[in-house]
Amino acid sequence: MSISAVLRNSRTSALCVLVVLRKSVRSFYTYKMAEKPADYLSTNGFESKTPFLIGVAGGTASGKSTVCQRIMEKLGQQHKEHTERRVVCISQDSFYRSLTAPERLRAERGQFNFDHPDAFDDKKLLATLKDILAGKKVEIPEYDYISNSISNRTNTLYPADVVLIEGILVFYFPEVRDLFHMKLFVDTDSDTRLARRVPRDIMERGRDLEQVLNQYMNFVKPAFEEFCLPTKKFADVIIPRGADNLVAIDLIVHHIWDIIYKKHPPRATNGATCNGHHDVDEANGRRLSGSSEDTLSR
Numbered sequence: 629m630s631i632s633a634v635l636r637n638s639r640t641s642a643l644c645v646l647v648v649l650r651k652s653v654r655s656f657y658t659y660k661m662a663e664k665p666a667d668y669l670s671t672n673g674f675e676s677k678t679p680f681l682i683g684v685a686g687g688t689a690s691g692k693s694t695v696c697q698r699i700m701e702k703l704g705q706q707h708k709e710h711t712e713r714r715v716v717c718i719s720q721d722s723f724y725r726s727l728t729a730p731e732r733l734r735a736e737r738g739q740f741n742f743d744h745p746d747a748f749d750d751k752k753l754l755a756t757l758k759d760i761l762a763g764k765k766v767e768i769p770e771y772d773y774i775s776n777s778i779s780n781r782t783n784t785l786y787p788a789d790v791v792l793i794e795g796i797l798v799f800y801f802p803e804v805r806d807l808f809h810m811k812l813f814v815d816t817d818s819d820t821r822l823a824r825r826v827p828r829d830i831m832e833r834g835r836d837l838e839q840v841l842n843q844y845m846n847f848v849k850p851a852f853e854e855f856c857l858p859t860k861k862f863a864d865v866i867i868p869r870g871a872d873n874l875v876a877i878d879l880i881v882h883h884i885w886d887i888i889y890k891k892h893p894p895r896a897t898n899g900a901t902c903n904g905h906h907d908v909d910e911a912n913g914r915r916l917s918g919s920s921e922d923t924l925s926r
């Protein structure tokens with residue numbers, strides 16, 4: 629049975645995702661950390677100043693951004709000041725490369741392939757992710773889908789415990805892929821994705837129906853099959869139905885929260901027991917208010 633089929637059953641899925649999560653962290657200990665000197669490691673298996681980097685891939689309009697938003701909401705991060713956030717999210721779209729003049733003309737006519745790996749500046753993406761992993765503050769450009777180019781505006785990404793990066797091809801480039809401590813693939817069927825992409829591109833990205841359908845048939849669909857779908861095999865966790873899959877999202881949230889908890893162990897004062905989770909989990913209430921062992925060993 630495929631992992632997707634298993635995930636459809638919510639009871640089994642709880643166990644299944646937990647097993648995969650545990651395996652993913654275990655393999656992270658073994659493969660990534662084996663190469664590093666012992667004093668580089670913290671007790672929980674990754675260097676304490678290094679953020680836990682999570683890649684979120686999937687086809688266009690599969691719900692990658694929505695899944696990331698749900699994770700941020702459940703961790704109570706959405707309304708925090710940017711400087712205060714422990715979990716942050718960026719998009720691979722911020723790393724589209726600048727187009728040449730002839731390419732710009734083709735893009736205006738809907739004849740440029742934004743779904744091909746060559747459309748991205750993978751070197752810049754790699755360098756930025758390395759800076760993030762080194763605990764540096766970085767500037768992330770905003771992408772403008774109307775002008776098909778990086779805008780002048782940037783958002784400052786402050787060092788955080790967990791960094792999510794979502795995009796159609798985040799698992800495509802091997803050097804980028806190898807940086808992720810955890811890889812999620814949002815698996816939503818293509819009819820649903822097209823049905824979501826059409827209104828989104830018309831309402832938010834300044835397109836008309838004909839442009840959206842032509843681009844989809846000429847570039848988006850073939851490139852998904854050739855470049856994005858084959859990267860599903862690299863995922864540690866596959867999330868069928870995207871943001872509708874509350875069980876998978878909850879399990880991922882628990883895992884992330886566990887990572888934060890281990891990086892910032894609770895400080896018990898006056899002999900009192902402290903579960904240490906309140907500041908991270910304003911939004912998720914009781915479910916995340918137990919200790920990490922309580923939530924993950926169940």
Ligand SMILES: Nc1ncnc2c1ncn2[C@@H]1O[C@H](COP(=O)(O)OP(=O)(O)O)[C@@H](O)[C@H]1O
Binds near residue numbers: 686687688869870
């Ligand atoms: N589970 C869902 N149910 C209904 N609409 C959704 C769902 N997930 C995403 N959408 C909508 O579909 C569109 C694409 O979702 P988004 O998360 O931006 O996808 P992606 O980041 O993969 O391109 C958005 O308009 C979003 O609001």
Ligand SMILES: O=c1ccn([C@@H]2O[C@H](COP(=O)(O)O)[C@@H](O)[C@H]2O)c(=O)[nH]1
Binds near residue numbers: 689724776777796
């Ligand atoms: O100028 C552009 C840049 C990108 N696109 C399309 O965007 C999607 C990727 O974004 P998702 O949020 O994952 O859908 C990709 O399929 C490109 O076709 C664009 O149309 N124009």
